[in-house]
Each structure stands twice: as structure tokens, then as C-alpha cells.
Amino acid sequence: MNALDWIAREKSWPQFFRFYRKVSRTVGSETHSALLTDPDLAAEIGPVKRQKHPDPVGFTAEMHALRDLGDIMLAQIVKDPRTAALPRPLTGAEMHALRKRQAGMNRLVSQFSPQHVGLTPQLDA
Incomplete structure (x- = not known):
């Protein structure tokens, strides 16, 4: 995709904003990184509300497996099999x-x- 496509009106602006939202939520992308490190944006948004469950978009099988390992470690540390599991979507x-x-x-x-x-x-x- 070329940014000039939107300026030349070859692609619609709503499509650009959908693309931007997707890229800005992709962990590891330059856009996501820039948003995370922008102090002006952080001041404008205010405190971040913690979610109990992560967003299912981008929650990979590897992330799920890591949470499973974390659950096993927590259960061993507190010696209680009913320990709350790490959050999943x-x-x-x-x-x-x-x-x-x-x-x-x-x-x-x-x-x-x-x-x-x-x-x-x-x-x-």
C-alpha cells in the first residue's frame, strides 16, 4: 500500500482509517511503538484502564501457551490448584x-x- 493512493483518491479515506487502526494495534509495529512512547498522547488520553481480558485480535497460540505455563507456575508457587488463571480473551x-x-x-x-x-x-x- 502506498500512502499516495489515498491522497490521489484512488483509495477511500475510511479504508485508510481502518488500516491505521489495525496497524496501531499491531504489537511491534512502528505505529504502535510511536503511540506507546508519545507523552503528549498519554497526557491527552489520561490513565489507562486495565482490561480483565486481553483483546482477542493478535492473541496468538504462543501467547496462550505462555499463559498456560504461567498458570502452572502460579499453581506451584501458591500450592492451590484453584488459583486464578492469567487473563485470556x-x-x-x-x-x-x-x-x-x-x-x-x-x-x-x-x-x-x-x-x-x-x-x-x-x-x-
Whole structure:
């Protein structure tokens, strides 16, 4: 891809922005590296919110295997097989189960206390 294609209007600008977003999220790319080390951007964005689960895009089999090894080491160090596993991307089945639990909780609150439906806590993974 050539940057001049967009300037010459041979390619659409929405396609450029999709390409830029993809490149800026690719770990190890020059664009990603530049964004991570830009102090002005960091000041503008503010504190980074930590995710409980990583983004599935770019989560490779090697990363999954490393998390498995980390889980094994953690279980050996704390001597508890129920130790929390290192975070992995959420699967569709996990998201479906979470939505189902949320719907059940909302239904229960609406049956016993309809005036408090808006106060029902939202589950997150």
C-alpha cells in the first residue's frame, strides 16, 4: 500500500482509517511503538484502564501457551490448584453465559423489587 493512493483518491479515506487502526494495534509495529512512547498522547488520553481480558485480535497460540505455563507456575508457587488463571480473551460462550446470568439477575430484581431495577448491578467478566 502506498500512502499516495489515498491522497490521489484512488483509495477511500475510511479504508485508510481502518488500516491505521489495525496497524496501531499491531504489537511491534512502528505505529504502535510511536503511540506507546508519545507523552503528549498519554497526557491527552489520561490513565489507562486495565482490561480483565486481553483483546482477542493478535492473541496468538504462543501467547496462550505462555499463559498456560504461567498458570502452572502460579499453581506451584501458591500450592492451590484453584488459583486464578492469567487473563485470556473472552470466548463467545463465556459472553453468552454472562448475558444469561445478567438477564436472570435483572428478572429476579424486577420480580421482587420493581422500583429498584435501575439499581441492579451490572456483571462484568
